[in-house]
Amino acid sequence: MKTVQEEIRKGPWTEQEDFQLVCFVGLFGDRRWDFIAKVSGLNRTGKSCRLRWVNYLHPGLKGGKLSPQEERLVLELQSKWGNRWSRIARKLPGRTDNEIKNYWRTHMRKKAQEKKRAMPPSSPSSNCYSASCNPTDVSIPSTGTREEIFYDTTEWNTPASTDQKSNQMEKNEVIYSMDDIWKEIAFTEGKYINPGFDAYGGVGCDFSCPPVSSPSWEYSSDKIWQLDDEENMLPTMENNLFAHHEV
DNA sequence: AACCATGCCAACCGCACGATG
DNA sequence: CCATCGTGCGGTTGGCATGGT
Structure with missing residues (x-):
């Protein structure tokens, strides 16, 4: 048998890794993190991948200071x-x-x-x-x-x-930030994942990402930030503040 | 110009919970 | 019903950037 994982990478993510991750999330959705971690060839834990995605790569993120x-x-x-x-x-x-x-x-x-x-x-x-x-x-x-x-x-x-x-996170199609990567993606858009992508070879893939069209991405746009039912009791401000956001 | 303090952000860790076998 | 696995959450830490002395 071989070493399960050569070494799990830690620390800051490189552009390449980001790009890879975005690709694979695009392919498999943003739930099977462990799977994505393996398949992608990133020597990261599923946890790490998820975190990176949620906090940095997710297309719906605003970035910048809080208003x-x-x-x-x-x-x-x-x-x-x-x-x-x-x-x-x-x-x-x-x-x-x-x-x-x-x-x-x-x-x-x-x-x-x-x-x-x-x-x-x-x-x-x-x-x-x-x-x-x-x-x-x-x-x-x-x-x-x-x-x-x-x-x-x-x-x-x-x-x-x-x-x-209870609130399942789903994806968001709005593209906001993460400039470089998304630009890249925009570039390669139309170049669907090439069949050469063998899920378990992963690394060989040239990361031409599919236009964000993974099944899961097509769910309602910002589920992540959607109301929890019981949160509707939420009182004052935010309904006003962000009422417009749903658009 | 150099050094120090503070702020900010990204990432990791451990724990808890839910799903599945 | 129990054990295991995967995921999500909150807390914490480390490093870089910026401002002040």
């Missing part, structure tokens, strides 16, 4: 749901849980620091510094010894959390 509206929405939802990033992300079309998580982190860190500065050490529970003493100010629990405390939101009684998975 003020998005930021507000994040704050609002976070205060409502706690650190259910994937769930929150679903409310922000084109944003990933990772993005939101990162934003939240830095945002909260900033806030925490501001507060620290503003707060004389002995200052009691006077709190509410900014004129806007809103819930999104995510109070730093008074236990805040660790700096990360700001991050802790476990106290939110989140609704029966584990429903997240």
Whole structure:
């Protein structure tokens, strides 16, 4: 027998790898990650592939900074749901849980620091510094010894959390970002996957991607960011904010 | 100009859950 | 009903970029 995998690659993805991954997701859809990882010849784990796809390669991603509206929405939802990033992300079309998580982190860190500065050490529970003493100010629990405390939101009684998975992610056809790769794809469009692609040889394939036409890609456009049924109870902002997005 | 601190982002890890045999 | 596998999620970390001193 041979070594199962020579060595699993880690670390930053190369353009070539991205391109490969996009191709194979186009072919097989974005669910069988383990399979894709093997077949593609990328020496990556399925997990790694998925992550790369979801956070970076997915055509529906917006990229760029969060708009003020998005930021507000994040704050609002976070205060409502706690650190259910994937769930929150679903409310922000084109944003990933990772993005939101990162934003939240830095945002909260900033806030925490501001507060620290503003707060004389002995200052009691006077709190509410900014004129806007809103819930999104995510109070730093008074236990805040660790700096990360700001991050802790476990106290939110989140609704029966584990429903997240109910929402199956599907694909999105809108092409936004990932310029190079998608440009490439645009180039090669029309060059359907060549039959020379032998699934298990994988590597030999010249990666002329099929025009994104894998079965799974043809589902409704941004399922990822579609509402969870129970999330419809979602109140205020986002419906207004993103009502237009569905177009 | 060099160094340091901070911010931001991409990626990995471990755990939990659901599906399948 | 149980074990195993695959996937998704949240948390954490490391590296690069930028700004300040």
